[in-house]
Amino acid sequence: MARELGADMVLAGESVERYCRDWHGDVTTGAVAVLRPRTTEDVSAAVKACAALGLSIVPQGGNTGLVLGATPDQPTRQVVVSLERMTRIRRIDADDFSAVVEAGCILSEFKDAVAREGMFFPLALGAQGSCRIGGNVSTNAGGINVLRYGMTRELVLGLEVVLPDGSIFDGLSTLRKDNRGIDLKQLFIGAEGTLGIVTAVSVKLTPEPDQVATALLGLNSLDDAIALFRRARRDCCDLMSAFEFMPPLAFVLAREAIPDLAMPIAGDYRAYVLLEISGSGLVDIADLMERFLGAVMEEGLVADGVIASSQGQARNLWLFREGMNEGQAKRGPHLRTDLSVPLSRLADFVRDAEKAVADVLPDCVCVSYGHVGDGNVHLNVLPPGDLPRAEIDARIYKAKTAINEVLDTYQGSISAEHGIGRLKRADYITRLPAVRRELLTALKSAIDPTFVMNPGCQLNIERSS
Amino acid sequence: MARELGADMVLAGESVERYCRDWHGDVTTGAVAVLRPRTTEDVSAAVKACAALGLSIVPQGGNTGLVLGATPDQPTRQVVVSLERMTRIRRIDADDFSAVVEAGCILSEFKDAVAREGMFFPLALGAQGSCRIGGNVSTNAGGINVLRYGMTRELVLGLEVVLPDGSIFDGLSTLRKDNRGIDLKQLFIGAEGTLGIVTAVSVKLTPEPDQVATALLGLNSLDDAIALFRRARRDCCDLMSAFEFMPPLAFVLAREAIPDLAMPIAGDYRAYVLLEISGSGLVDIADLMERFLGAVMEEGLVADGVIASSQGQARNLWLFREGMNEGQAKRGPHLRTDLSVPLSRLADFVRDAEKAVADVLPDCVCVSYGHVGDGNVHLNVLPPGDLPRAEIDARIYKAKTAINEVLDTYQGSISAEHGIGRLKRADYITRLPAVRRELLTALKSAIDPTFVMNPGCQLNIERSS
The missing domain is CATH 3.30.70.2190 (Alpha-Beta Plaits)
Structure with missing residues (x-):
């Protein structure tokens, strides 16, 4: 691989480990290699090289995701493509209320650069000192300002994406209104790298709220x-x-x-x-x-x-x-959730779900908090910290099952803002109506017919070999 | 067709004419029949019947579109499916800041019903007394409030869609945040009925700005x-x-x-x-x-x-x-445009484009107006009203060509808010990069493999027969 792509792009051996461990440190896997492109053309070359070698790709930004969307799960068949070297801010245009930034730019660094121009990029979340804007787009990140400014989707004006065949989708327009038919960029927002690799983004800016x-x-x-x-x-x-x-x-x-x-x-x-x-x-x-x-x-x-x-x-x-x-x-390992219900039913849901947990797990503590205006609650459950790990894990599983049962009666979502990744895949697929599953499968097969992009994430459609 | 679907649903003969004439009255065509379903199940049955008969479908809302997206162009092979009988407001929930409404509801009637609950649905456009909400979604309608509230896309929380195989995509959630992977509903917004028929919509409401x-x-x-x-x-x-x-x-x-x-x-x-x-x-x-x-x-x-x-x-x-x-x-027939350019370049663009028109058409008058905050200008050109129609048409064509040449140098859009339909199809396809065209073709082929949905609109992919 170093031969095709140049030694500078390829990491292998022990140095890949930090790219194969999730943010919480719960899971450590491995990968054939980590590729660190510097340009969009590098990414295209990387995708073509992987396809030629029969390897699949796990795209990665800041590796701060909470659902294992960027953590490989097949160490001998997967390559991590890290965007961490593509950090350039290509343009900040205060008069146009827009900016163009590469996928690997750290969110807080981008926000700071925008602020120096007297402008504001509203996306704000706990991981902003480490997460990268391409990952924010690929996961359609939420955060504390969604109420006013929307999810990442609503901040995106355009995308540059390397597609599964290595071709480049060149869509970094900053037009506010562009109603030319089907809006292809929407497909890649929230796709967690299953349809292509986001390499750059154009976004809306607003005046700095001083x-x-x-x-x-x-x-x-x-x-x-x-x-x-x-x-x-x-x-x-x-x-x-x-x-x-x-x-x-x-x-x-x-x-x-x-x-x-x-x-x-x-x-x-x-x-x-x-x-x-x-x-x-x-x-x-x-x-x-x-x-x-x-x-x-x-x-x-x-x-x-x-x-x-x-x-x-x-x-x-x-x-x-x-x-x-x-x-x-x-307090130790615990259940973290990221749920949403209709706003008008949030209080009822929290009451019902906390009661359901208390009924089956009287020794656990519930912590419910979140974004009221979005109907988004993080209903976390803390088992006693002094239990053996296996018993903690059993309680976490039991708590999740109890909460999801209540959630389903509220037509809620098991992922309000974190995405699906690999962690929520089973819970996602179980709840996926057949019509949606067929549409998603048709879509994936049409855009990534050799299933090179992030297999195992979301739908888990595999190359039939 | 009346046999399969019941006489109540089917119009044929002369009564189809008003469904086959565009809003401006410029174009009148015909159709095999007009189907007027009353329920989502009726729409599903209609789609299946058309597919079985080898007929294709032109979905239609209020027929107020400006780009011939809902006007049939193959009278002997197309059926109009009008949503005008599906007008029910299924729910207005002020506590949830949401509503669910069927596709055929007239926009202003929906807005009035929402206002009676002390709430506000921001979509506002000239045709609101005639256009229907399903058409607004299918064309991703814009209007005068986009600056504050976004295009229709940003107001949609969920969709119910009858797919090309007659199956029903049931997605009328009102969740504000639902980040479960690829967001399929985005595909149908702005697709102008080429991927399915929108039958109902759930939308965001805001407090009434009193x-x-x-x-x-x-x-x-x-x-x-x-x-x-x-x-x-x-x-x-x-x-x-x-x-x-x-x-x-x-x-x-x-x-x-x-x-x-x-x-x-x-x-x-x-x-x-x-x-x-x-x-x-x-x-x-x-x-x-x-x-x-x-x-x-x-x-x-x-x-x-x-x-x-x-x-x-x-x-x-x-x-x-x-x-x-x-x-x-x-003043008679004239060129109507719907262009957008980066906000920071709007004044330059208007100046350059008006000059380009004046250079080639000194006897025509330009009227440029629009939505500054969206970079959206309607740069219309009025030929002298007393010319023969053929000379007027020649000037309209010449004006459009001159304007689009300037527009292309500004990386602008030939459709800021009106869509593509059939009217802008050629200008759209000419400017469509190969990567996008391939993606769109793959998408259409995956979701509508028999090309039953609105052929002739946008890409003009036909059933190969």
Whole structure:
């Protein structure tokens, strides 16, 4: 392989290991080689070389995915193609409210470069210091700003993709409106590399929201949190940029990870909401936040609350949200979910699903938090940390089964924002109606007839050999 | 056919004519029959019956399309399937910010029903009193609110589609976030019925923007209009809902159609902008408009302007925009275009394209107007009305060729919001890169292997017989 592609592109032996271990470190596999192209043409050559050798390809960005979409599962037949060297920002055009960036650019580096031009790229997620924009596109990443700006799909204007035959789909237009028939780029967004390798992306930018108001609120129930969301959606119009809910346990977990975190609210409440309103220009965001909270506190919908009076304080409020995740990790292996249900049924779902878990696993603890406005809840389940690993795993499996049974009665999704990858493949396929499965199979067979692209991911259609 | 499907579903003979004439009345063809199903199962039966008889299908909504996407072109081999009887609104759920509606529901009737629940469906276009929501989805319709709310694609949460084999794709979820792999519904949005027949749609709703501020502004150039847009995008944040530009001729044309229309601005300016800001709740929209205009007028970016002081006045300002279209129609046959270019190059493009037309057609008049924030311009060309039809047609063709030559140098789109249909097919295919054409052909062949769905539209792939 080094002969065809040049030694510079090919890694083999021990150095491939870090590309074959998932983000959580739960799974370590191997690969025939790791290819690290520097250009789109390199990627094309890599795809052709792999096809010629009968090897299949696992495309990889920052390797921060949570569903094993970029982790090989057939070490002797798969090659990882890492985009980590294609990091160039090809263009930032503030006048056009757009930018063109290569797939391997780290999200936060891109966001920073955009900010230096006075503009804003809204995608925001925990992994943004490590994840790469091509991976964000391939997984249609979500995050905390989806409420206002949509998933990654809604931020993408165009794509450059190397197709399974090595040809290059050249679609880096920045047109806002281009209604020329079927929109092919949509196929590759969320396909997790099963139809091609995204090598560059053109995206929408917005003006930098230079006013941000952040508040942490205590409420009497999750139902109240949902009522508050509806109210905020109307009262704060399209200026709300985050509405996250957390249980009381969030604070306990956050302080297990970050012991000196100061409690922002004195009382104990059944539900907490992290609310962010933001904007630019002539809109007075601080005033809007104050008037909104004044009204809903007077009505009793919000029991207590604190508005951050500085960027540092706002950062501290978000630290609870982030620390909560670290705290869960510290308690040992646990079930992480990424579910969505219709917004109007979120509180009922959380109640029913937590009850279902408590019924079968009385010694486990549920932590439900997430993005209210998207109907997206991460309902995680923590087994006691001192159990043997096999018993922990059995509880994780049991908890997932109990939650998914409830989820199915709500017509919910087992993956709101993380994708399918290999981790959720079985749960995905089980729930896939025959008509969809046939369409997806026809599509995959039409675009990747030799099944070279990320076999094992999503549908798991294999080359018949 | 009446035997298989029941006489109630089938129209034949003279009564098919109105389904075989396009919106402008330019083209009248015919069809073997018109089928008017009442249910999704009826549509499925219709598709199967047509396939069995070797007939192909032209799906039709309100028949208001502008590119002959729903007009048959092979009268002896095509059947029109009209969705006009599937008009039911299945559900409006204000708490879920969603609704489910059948494809044949007229857009304005749906919008009114949504408004009665205190909610808002943002899609807004000239034909909304006649067009049907399934057609809006199939053409990915645009309109005046795209700037704030996106094209139809961004409003769709789920679809029900009858596929070319008669099977039913059942995807009317209202989940805001559902990241389970490849998003199949995207294929059908903008496909103009070439991959299946959309029978129902689930859509996003937003709170009703009960505050609307509308202003008509006079500016010294289109460049200033674009600078003003950039400024408004930042100063008015995400609260701008329309930013339309018009040439001085707009007023002349509007008054040719509506003679008693009062001139809202006294002076003569080179460019006019119709600006709308809107919102709900605690945001003070009127105040925002006043402060914004105060600032930009003081700076000289806007020369003159009037803010509507009532809904009636706002309606009058919009009448200029609508009357301008009627006025063009009154001047006789003319070139209508629907182009987009990168936002940062819109003014240059209009200048270059108008010059190219003037060079080859000195006796024609250009009318350029459109949606600045989307880079979308309708650059129409009016030949002298007293010429013989053949000479008018020759000028229309010549104007289109001159404009498209300029457009290609700007990497623009020949269809920003209207679709391809049959009218733009040749211009579309000529510009289609080989990689895209191959992908589209593979896709069509995979999903509609017998080419039963809307042949002649977009790619014009035919059954090989």
